Amino acid sequence: MPTHDGNWSQGTPCWIDSQVDDTARAREFYGELFGWEIMDSQPDAGGYLMALRHGRPAAGIGPKPDGMPMPSAWTTYFAADSADAIAEKITAAGGSVLMPPFDVLDVGRMFVAADPVGAVFGVWEAKAHSGAGIHNEDGAYCWNELHTGQYKQSQEFYAAVFGWHYTEIGDGENFVYATFALTQDGDPVGGVNDASKTPGDAPSFWLTWFQVDNTDASVAKAAELGASVLMAANDSPFGRMAVLQGPQGEAFGVIVPATP
Template sequence: MTETHARHRPGTPCWVSLMVHGLTATQDFYGSLFGWEFEPGPRQLGPYARALLDGHEVAGIGQLPPDRHLPIAWTPYFASHDVDLTAETVRLCGGTIGVGPLDADEAGRLAIGSDPSGAVFGVWQAARHLGTALTGVPGTPAWNELLTFESASVAKFYETVFAFEEEPVVDADSDSDYVTLRVDGRPVAGIQGVGHALPRDRGPHWLTYFEVADTDEAADRLTDLGGHVLKGPHDTPHGRVATVSDPEGARFCLVQSPR
């Protein structure tokens, strides 16, 4: 179990947030699935709650205005010491900024943008709220991965904006197109080029992996709660993984890390 109280290094994924239509029903779903409890958060973008695990903040869930018909999706936020400068770099590198930069009470300053392929991500400049305060236990974000057409050009965008180091993953057994993004030599996120295997209704998007104690059991519980299993539990070099969606259609992965 890792508690993180220090300010995150720039470029490090520091928070994940989900905007939905039914806030109460979504809280009930994730509360039952991951054991989360909720407390009110900043309301700059409408009703918003922070999810807590054993008293530690791990994620956020907010309510979309009724007139906003955006894809329901978990969005990773990357740490920045200057969100206004990062937002300007996003624009200069061919991305767009859809929200902000704006202050979220005393918690910090945020922007929400998209990369040149259209995948949405957030930028967080911490003040009082440093981000996810617990990792490495069931119910916490474990990894963020971008599913896109091809990795090379979009990896250059993220490297320029967040000063990531890039490490292409060479797998002798496959022609997989995968890049690992690193901060200070440490892997922090991945980019998977899947060509035309992207879901037609989704386009390029970030996918959050949440740690669970038992992937098969969690996938069964998720189905009982009204979620859907999109790709059943299977073993990978990084643990046992299932790709799933919540009742409103937000996709995410369950991962049982190797013990």
């Protein structure tokens, strides 16, 4: 069981949470789908719920911020040694800080930003809560990838902010995709997908993938619980995967990875 203790290295996807209109409904849906034990937070945490898998933090579920109209979504958070320093880098690189850095009780310091193409993400400076304590495991997140209409521009932005190094793994024409790592020879920790050829005017966004032990069974169960299927289960070099939309409109992927 892949677990993690302590702070994540800067630039690593370290946490995920969903912002929804009805946290009780999301609690029931994801608890049933992924086998999460979902705990209430302390009274001054604004109704935020903590999802545990095998007793370790796996994800969060929270209400949408007051006065900020937004679709329901899963947000990817990247670890930062200093949230304020990363906020400055984001602005300098052409991104936007949507919610300035602020302290979350004694658990961490965070903010929400958008890259120059409009993809929204979070930044987490750990204190009492270091982020995910379980990953790459059935019922936990295993991959985070950016879908962007401006492939090179997005790569340059995140390299300037987090120092990422990219490895192109697509064919350069029909499938344009790169993994990113924290160092030149480091293990990949996420991906960037060129979505410029996607039909329509789809916005750029970060997609969270959850590992499951049976993709087809998970898709069927999600549908029974009120989800929609955005991409039917199919086999790929990376595993059997599908993309779903939760009952409140939030998109996420499920996959049985071909390799750990």
